[in-house]
Amino acid sequence: MIRKFHRHEEAALFVEEKLAEGYYAYITNEAVGFLWGPRTVGGFRVYVSDEPIPEGATEFDPVKLDDPVSSFIRIIVLTVVAIGVVAGAFFVFAALPTVLKLLAALAVVILGGYFIFNRDNTTPLP
Numbered sequence: 453m454i455r456k457f458h459r460h461e462e463a464a465l466f467v468e469e470k471l472a473e474g475y476y477a478y479i480t481n482e483a484v485g486f487l488w489g490p491r492t493v494g495g496f497r498v499y500v501s502d503e504p505i506p507e508g509a510t511e512f513d514p515v516k517l518d519d520p521v522s523s524f525i526r527i528i529v530l531t532v533v534a535i536g537v538v539a540g541a542f543f544v545f546a547a548l549p550t551v552l553k554l555l556a557a558l559a560v561v562i563l564g565g566y567f568i569f570n571r572d573n574t575t576p577l578p
Contacts, residue, residue, distance in 0.1 A: 453502060454480070456495040463496040476501040 457463040463479050470477035477500045544551055 453500045455498045455500065457498065458495050460496055463498050466498055470498075470500050474504040476505055 455463075455466065457466065460479075467477045467479060477498060480497045480499050
C-alpha cells in the first residue's frame with residue numbers, strides 16, 4: 453500500500469507508527485521531495501507492507517562494498533580521472549593563446565547575434 457503526505461513530518465510519523473505496529477514502511481521519494489518540493493512531485497509517498505513482519509524474521513546485512521577488488525577498481529578509476537584532469541589543465545595552459553582567441557571569437561559571435569536579432573520589429577518602417 454502506498455500513502456501520500458504533503459509534509460515530510462506527517463510521512464515520518466506515519467512510518468514510525470507502522471514500524472511500531474510491526475509493518476515494514478519507508479518513504480520512497482524522500483530526496484526528490486526535498487529537491488523540488490512536495491507539491492511538485494505529488495507529496496511524500498510512503499510504502500507500507502500489506503502484512504506484518506513475521507515474528508522470527510531477521511534483517512539481512514547490507515552488501516559490503518569495501519572488499520579489496522572494488523577498492524582497487526575505485527582507486528584505478530579515480531587515478532585515471534585525476535590524470536585526465538591534470539592533462540586537460542596542462543593542454544589548456546599550453547595552448548592558452550589559442551583558447552583565448554577561440555573565446556574572443558565566440559564572444560563576438562554571441563554579442564553580434566544579440567545585437568542583430570534583438571531589434572524591435574513592432575515599429576513600422578518609414
